[in-house]
Structures are given as C-alpha cells and as structure tokens.
Amino acid sequence: MGERLTHPRSRLLEPTQLVVLGGIAALVGLTWLDLWRRASEMAMHEAMGMVMPSQAPWDLADLGTTAVMWGVMMVAMMLPSATPLLLLFARSQRPRVGPAEGSVRTGLLAAGYLVVWLGWSGLAAALQWVLHASLLFSPRVALTSAVAGGALLVLAGLYQITPWKYVCLTRCQSPLGFMLAHWREGRGGAFRMGSAHGVYCVGCCWALMVLLFVGGVMSLTWIAALAALVLLEKVVPGRWVSYASGGGLVAWGLYVLRAGLLPAS
Secondary structure, three states: OHHHHHOOOOOOOOHHHHHHHHHHHHHHHHHHHHHHHHHHHHHHHHHOOOOOOOOOOOOHHHHHHHHHHHHHHHHHHHOHHHHHHHHHHHHHHHHHHOHHHHHHHHHHHHHHHHHHHHHHHHHHHHHHHHHHHOOOEOOOOOEOOHHHHHHHHHHHHHHOOOHHHHHHHHHHHOHHHHHHHHOOOHHHHHHHHHHHHHHHHHHHHHHHHHOHHHHOOOOHHHHHHHHHHHHHHHHOOOOHHHHHHHHHHHHHHHHHHHHOOOOOO
8 A cells, every 4th residue: 555655657647536536625614604604694784783792601502512613623624734744645546446336435634534524513602602601702702801702812823833733743743654553344444543633633733722712713704814824834845934923922921921913803
C-alpha cells in the first residue's frame, strides 16, 4: 500500500477523486448556504425586534435545534480541511477495489470523520445552553462578558502552543503518515479510520471552535475566519501558523480583559 501512496501514477485527479471532490463541494456548499440563511433570518429578526429575550429558558427542542446548527457549522468549517486525506484515500482505493467500491469506502471515511464532529457539536450545544441560562449571551449569540470572552481568547491562544496541539496537528498535516499509521481494511475499517482522524482533528481545533462564542455563533465573518485558520494550519507545514495565531489570540485576550471590548460588541 505504501508504494502506491507514495508513488502516484499521475498528478491529475482520478475519476474516484473527482467524485469525492464533487461530493465535498456539494455538501460544503449546501451547509454554507444553510448558514447564510440562518444568519440572514437572525439579522432580520434582530432588526425587527423579534429576537427572543436572552432570559427565555430553553427546552429539549431548543437544544436539539442548536445541536443541528452546530453540526451544520462543523461540516461547513471542517470538511474542507479533511479533503487532502479523502482524496489520497480515494486514490489508494481505486486500484485495489475499483472506483465504485472506492467511492463507497471514501464516503465511509468521511462519515466517520463527521460523526466525531457531530458528537462535538452536541457538547457545544450543551455549553451554549449553559451560557444561555447564565444570561451571558447577546441577541447575536455572542458572549456579553468581557472577562469570559477575554479568558476564552487567552485559553485558545495558549492551547495553540501546547504539546497536545502539536501531537494532533501533526496527524492532520500528514494524510499519508496518518494512513500508514492507522490503516484498516474494509468498509468498517474506513469508517474507523475516519473516526480516528476526527478525534485528532477535534483535539487540534476544539479551542478555536470555542471562539465562536466570542465572535458570535452565527457570525459568517467569524466562522469563515476560523475555517480559514484551521485550513491554513493543516496545509502549511510546521507550527509557525499555530504559534503566530496563539500569540495573537493571547494578546487579543489580554486586551479584551483590560479594555472590556469584545469582538462582537
């Protein structure tokens, strides 16, 4: 397997890879369209004074709706960063099992990856429930406490330079290395590989995702900026992006704590 992966027959995308790339583009496009729709509706309601009061208690339906919203965001933000792994896996499968089965297994790899992020979405929704109940959210679904916002910025910045971040980031930066270390045969193996990659990806990016509470959970600008940072970290070798962003976040967080001016204010 290693020889096939390290010596591809061509630099051009193979048919299986084109199918995978088309599927990724379609799914990411749909999720970003849904995020735009949600953000537009929220802005319209806010302009009309129809935003629900921050003290209104949540029920299980609200929690479920919020978990779905987070799931849509995670697909939109994180699936593009998994594209190199999915394309490499698709290329490795075609000569072994054929294009049809290769596409199925690549889909299962993506499913395993997304299942982990959907699980994290449930945790994020639960945290949002707690923050909502604590009256720490504005109508824009962003923190109103400069102390909490600044602390999260500092926490995320410090995590960017920790050994745990580095361990997870190295797995995400090297699709080939990950496949060689975690290879599993069959459809079930593809799903397990995707789940393992998802765990490393959550370990790499969870602190950055928490920053959505600082800039606004439904702020498309904030979502796009974090998605771009995640992608940049994974495609640029080394740790300089993580170190630079970590230092910037810590400095920003200290400024927020001192000046009391939140990004979403």
